[in-house]
Amino acid sequence: ENPGRGGHYPRMAQGSVQAPGRRQGVYAHHRPAGRADGGHRAPDYRHGPEKAPRGGRRRWPATATEHVLPEKTFRLITPDRADAAIAEIIQQNGPFISIDYTHPTAVNTNVEFYCRHHLPFVMGTTGGDRDKLIQTVEASDIPAVISPNMAKQIVGFQAMVAHAAENFPDLFKGYTLEVRESHQQGKADTSGTAKTMVEYFNALGAPLDVADIKKERNPERQKTVWGIPEAYLTGHGWHTYTLTSEDGTVQFEFKHNVNGRDIYVGGTLDAVVFLREKIDQKIEGTVFNMIEVLKG
Secondary structure (H helix, E strand, O other): OOOOEOOOOOEEEOOEEEOOOOOOOOEEEEOOOOOOHHHOOOOOOOOOOEOOHHHOOOEOOOOOOEEEOOOOEEEEEOHHHHHHHHHHHHHHHOOOOEEEOOOOOOHHHHHHHHHHOOOOEEEOOOOOOHHHHHHHHHOOOOEEEEOOOOOHHHHHHHHHHHHHHHHOOOOOOOOEEEEEEEEOOOEOOOOHHHHHHHHHHHHOOOOOOHHHOEEEOOHHHHHHHHOOOHHHOOOEEEEEEEEEOOOOOOEEEEEEEEEOOOHHHHHHHHHHHHHHHHHHOOOOOEEEOHHHHHHO
């Protein structure tokens, strides 16, 4: 699940990132190392992530105002300066495609920002007002790819179920549906992938409200009850869809468990290439999904 991964900074352009979580509309761009906004020198991470207390796992701090790598400095910019900052980034780098993996509370504000500044984008973040996302892009002059899941294999699985729903409606009429999903503790919303699958299973005759999706965010339960490896408690997406007949004698179960985030990289890059082609074709005001990317 791509989505709402607080603390992960998507690349927007050379040396630029968008901040996650509650820092809506906050952008960073490439600057020589210096003082962060507000005159305070941010922590220097040139020698790697800071060491966690008591010998815990080392990690990059999600709230640093400046992040220094060997050849680039990433600096957070406050919302009131975002419009001026992005204008400078565009002037320095030329046209580019933005990639958004941020937070459900930020997606609508971010899309308004991209459209206002004519920035085509790929968005894997879930949540927010999805209808408004589409309406905002359709009223703009840019194309975009928006999908709750960028993993090509999972998108292909969704397409197969969607095909079944279209061609064999009510195939599972009378069956009960249970959907369980588990993601890292920082994921704020219910899985967008699970919500989409519920729609398809509803069309197949198995009713379930998305509010009844069973969501797990407790690391201890994930480890002891679900059996998720400890190394992936901070980054995983496990989904199970169970269909049971009325008399309980027949059961179908579909499952896709992802540990880590590498699977999302290939799909994201494919989406960028696909979007580049649409830009070259001068397509405007259009939202594409990952199924269209796979077909394209």
